[in-house]
Amino acid sequence: LHAKAGQCDAGLAQEDAQLLYGFEHPITETVVDRIATLYSEHVHLLCNKAVKADHVSELVPGKDQVLVAPYGSGTYITWSLFQKLAPELGKLAFAEAPVAEGLLKVVDGVSARCLLIVNKPNRGMIALAERGFGGKLKLLSVQHPQLHRKVKGSDRPVCRDVKLSQRTYPNMLAKDGVTQAVDAVFFMRPAWKARIKPAIETMA
Numbered sequence: 001l002h003a004k005a006g007q008c009d010a011g012l013a014q015e016d017a018q019l020l021y022g023f024e025h026p027i028t029e030t031v032v033d034r035i036a037t038l039y040s041e042h043v044h045l046l047c048n049k050a051v052k053a054d055h056v057s058e059l060v061p062g063k064d065q066v067l068v069a070p071y072g073s074g075t076y077i078t079w080s081l082f083q084k085l086a087p088e089l090g091k092l093a094f095a096e097a098p099v100a101e102g103l104l105k106v107v108d109g110v111s112a113r114c115l116l117i118v119n120k121p122n123r124g125m126i127a128l129a130e131r132g133f134g135g136k137l138k139l140l141s142v143q144h145p146q147l148h149r150k151v152k153g154s155d156r157p158v159c160r161d162v163k164l165s166q167r168t169y170p171n172m173l174a175k176d177g178v179t180q181a182v183d184a185v186f187f188m189r190p191a192w193k194a195r196i197k198p199a200i201e202t203m204a
Contacts, residue, residue: 009191032190042162043078043180044117044126045140046172048109054177055141059114061091067102067115068094075099075118078182081158086146099125107133114140118182122168134171139164141177158182 045056045066053059059066069075076096083090095112097105103125105112117126129137141164148157164177 037183039120039184040162040181041074041118041184042121042164043142043159043182044119045114045142045179046103046106046117046126046129046137047114047140048106049136049138050109051113051138051140053140054138055143056089057144059092059140062093064092064113066092066094067097067105067112069099069102069116070096075116078118079116082144082147085149086144089144103129103133107136109136121165130169130171134169137172138174139169139172139177139179142179147180 047053047064051059051064053064066079068079079094083092094116097112097115099115099117102112102115106115117124117129119126122130143161147159148161150157159180159182161178162181164173164179166173166176
């Protein structure tokens, strides 16, 4: 979408991917337009129960490493943006690992203690963690005022607080917590949007 040659005119991506691109490639004009929100995903910071923290701000730099899915994944993008929005989080070391491998490492708790998963609540790997390993794992709250600030190129916060429900994750939460929601968004290049304006108005 951002290629000068215009390799594609529309695409689906997490909204934080667009914001991170703006951080890393400052631009003076709008390259893509936000068309519609399709669904939301939640940030799950999963840690071995040996970790004393209950909140991301309580993790210890140099001790508590966060595993994220490899470069290019939505999870990698989310954590990279978090570290840019909230410099305190930038002090935490992170490493790349496939999600399934990362989950097993955190369950073991020797080479890694925390894993970030961005997914719909109680779906996929986070549901597996709750169902299969919940006795060894816990979910941390993820909340920071800087995560909600507007930055150049965006007219709205890209993250918002949502409830982490103890009823949803009874094995990994002793009580309700708070985390962040990020949206999956349909983006479009302005030139193409102008050519198909009637269709865009129908989508709206």
